[in-house]
Amino acid sequence: MDDVARMMALVGALAETFEEIVEALPSDWTDLELDLRIQEDRYIDAACLVVNCNAQPYSHHDWHFRILVAHQFGHAAAAPVVRKTLELLDDAGIAGELALRELRTGRVEVTQMWGRPESVREDFRRLRSQ
Numbered sequence: 001m002d003d004v005a006r007m008m009a010l011v012g013a014l015a016e017t018f019e020e021i022v023e024a025l026p027s028d029w030t031d032l033e034l035d036l037r038i039q040e041d042r043y044i045d046a047a048c049l050v051v052n053c054n055a056q057p058y059s060h061h062d063w064h065f066r067i068l069v070a071h072q073f074g075h076a077a078a079a080p081v082v083r084k085t086l087e088l089l090d091d092a093g094i095a096g097e098l099a100l101r102e103l104r105t106g107r108v109e110v111t112q113m114w115g116r117p118e119s120v121r122e123d124f125r126r127l128r129s130q
Contacts, residue, residue, distance in 0.1 A: 015086040015089075015090050025103065028105050028106050030105060031068065031070045031104050032103045033069075034066070034082075035063040035101050036055065036063065036065040036098055038097075039096070042094045046064070046065075047065075053067055053082045054077055055085075
């Protein structure tokens with residue numbers, strides 16, 4: 001996480017910054033929280049675009065939006081959706097800043113396995129192994 005923490009508050013192309021953050025994460029990351037700050041005069045335009053990844057607006061805060069990103073499961077936006085949304089901001093010419101606030105790793109999805117065949121259980125363990 002130390003390497004990722006150093007990547008906080010990178011200014012530039014948002015999609016590229018997001019890709020750098022995701023590539024620096026360990027393979028067992030489950031979800032992360034990002035903060036997004038954009039140009040003040042383009043706030044409405046940006047808000048219309050970030051709704052795609054369910055960005056949550058801050059009120060009375062230095063940053064404008066909080067974005068929750070899920071890796072393989074969970075109640076957050078998928079990483080490809082977030083990347084594409086940030087690409088849309090870049091294409092619209094909206095400058096911004098992205099900061100990694102929190103990273104969680106090592107959690108495994110809990111699923112009811114009663115009554116399922118052993119092949120399904122083995123596949124689940126293989127896919128979710130750590």
